[in-house]
Amino acid sequence: xRHPKVLIIDDDSAIVKLLAHExxxxxxxxxxxxxxxxxLMSAKRESPDLILLDLxxxxxxxxxxxxxxxxxxxxxxxxxxxxxxxxxKEQAQSHGAVxxxxxxxxxxxxxxLLQQLLPQQGSS
Numbered sequence: 001x002r003h004p005k006v007l008i009i010d011d012d013s014a015i016v017k018l019l020a021h022e023x024x025x026x027x028x029x030x031x032x033x034x035x036x037x038x039x040l041m042s043a044k045r046e047s048p049d050l051i052l053l054d055l056x057x058x059x060x061x062x063x064x065x066x067x068x069x070x071x072x073x074x075x076x077x078x079x080x081x082x083x084x085x086x087x088x089k090e091q092a093q094s095h096g097a098v099x100x101x102x103x104x105x106x107x108x109x110x111x112x113l114l115q116q117l118l119p120q121q122g123s124s
Contacts, residue, residue, distance in 0.1 A: 004118050005029045007046060009039035009065065010054035010080065015105065019052065022107035028114065036061030040068055048075045050114050052101075055081040055092065063095065070096025076117050080105055 006028045010016050013034060020030045031046045033039035036057055043051060051069060055062030062079070069077055079092045082103035089100045099113060 003027055003029045004049040004114075005031060005046060006114060007031045007033065007039070007042055007048035007051045007075070009033045009036070009042075009051065009057075011035060011057045012054070015054075015080075015103075019105065019107055019110060022111050023114070026111040026115065028111075036065045039065055043069055043072060043074060049119075050117060051075045051077045052110070052114075053077055053079050053097075054103075055079050055088075056083055063091070066092060066095045066097060078110075078113065078117070 006023055008016050008019055008030065011034050016032045016034065020032060023030055031042050031048060033042045053062060053066055066077060066079060076098045077096055078099040078101060079097045080101045080103055081088065092100060098117060101110060101113065
């Protein structure tokens with residue numbers, strides 16, 4: 001049985017390690033990228049089921065990456081951010097995000113959210 005694959009795109013390696021540890025324990029396979037370019041390349045190469053994307057990366061890369069990932073249409077995207085700008089959640093959703101997580105993240109809550117977002121397996 002294949003484990004669902006999650007791509008974590010975040011320039012904060014401590015957050016990546018924290019989330020990767022929790023998500024592996026919850027049965028996910030993890031791929032990580034620490035910058036926007038690496039994230040896009042990993043999304044194309046790895047075909048993840050879900051993507052956790054930090055919006056606040058160098059050069060405003062998070063929103064641009066979100067737009068490009070949505071165009072690729074390969075995975076459901078959950079955005080993470082500490083930013084608290086009015087309309088940010090709506091902007092992210094209009095660019096393809098299916099969920100929004102405020103930082104600092106609670107790894108167990110993120111794992112539970114990702115489980116809910118997985119496509120349900122049909123019984124056969």
